[in-house]
Amino acid sequence: MKLSRRISSILAILVSLAGANLFASQSAQAATSAISCSGTVTARYTSSLSGYGVIGEMIVYYNSSNGGTNSACVYRRGAAEGVASTTYVFIDKCSQTSGEGRTCSPIAQDSDSGSFAYYAGPAGVTGTANNCVSVHGGVGFKGGVFGFSGEGKTVGC
Incomplete structure (x- = not known):
C-alpha cells in the first residue's frame, strides 16, 4: 500500500511539473511570436x-x-x-x-x-x-x- 501511494505521489509531482513547463513554454512562445517581420x-x-x-x-x-x-x-x-x-x-x-x-x-x-x-x-x-x-x-x-x-x-x- 505504501508503494502505491509513493508511486501516486511521484506521478502527481511529475504531472504538475510537466504542466508548469508546458505553460512556461507557451508563454515564452507567445512573447516571441509577437515580433514578426511585418507592418x-x-x-x-x-x-x-x-x-x-x-x-x-x-x-x-x-x-x-x-x-x-x-x-x-x-x-x-x-x-x-x-x-x-x-x-x-x-x-x-x-x-x-x-x-x-x-x-x-x-x-x-x-x-x-x-x-x-x-x-x-x-x-x-x-x-x-x-x-x-x-x-x-x-x-x-x-x-x-x-x-x-x-x-x-x-x-x-
Whole structure:
C-alpha cells in the first residue's frame, strides 16, 4: 500500500511539473511570436557584390502594437539566396526621439544570427512609438560577410 501511494505521489509531482513547463513554454512562445517581420516598411537597405548583384536586403518594419514595435529581417537575395552562411540582424531602440540619420544611443536591443539559407530575424523592440531605432545586418557569401550601406543610423523617428 505504501508503494502505491509513493508511486501516486511521484506521478502527481511529475504531472504538475510537466504542466508548469508546458505553460512556461507557451508563454515564452507567445512573447516571441509577437515580433514578426511585418507592418509598414520604414527603411530598406541592400547589399551588392560586384559580379553577383544584390545578395542581401535588410528591411525595417513598424506596427503600432505594444506601444510601437519595430522589427527587422535580413533576407538573402540573388545568388546568396538558398546558400546557408552567416546571416545576422540587430535592432536597437534608441534614446533619441527625433533626428533620422544620427548615431543611436541604444537603450534596448534584439538580434538574430546564425548560418541561414534564406533570412535572419525577426529581431524586434517594443515601446518604440516615440523613439528612433537603428539596425545592423550582414550576409555571408563567397568567403566574406557583407553589410548594408546606411545601416547603424537612426531611422523611424
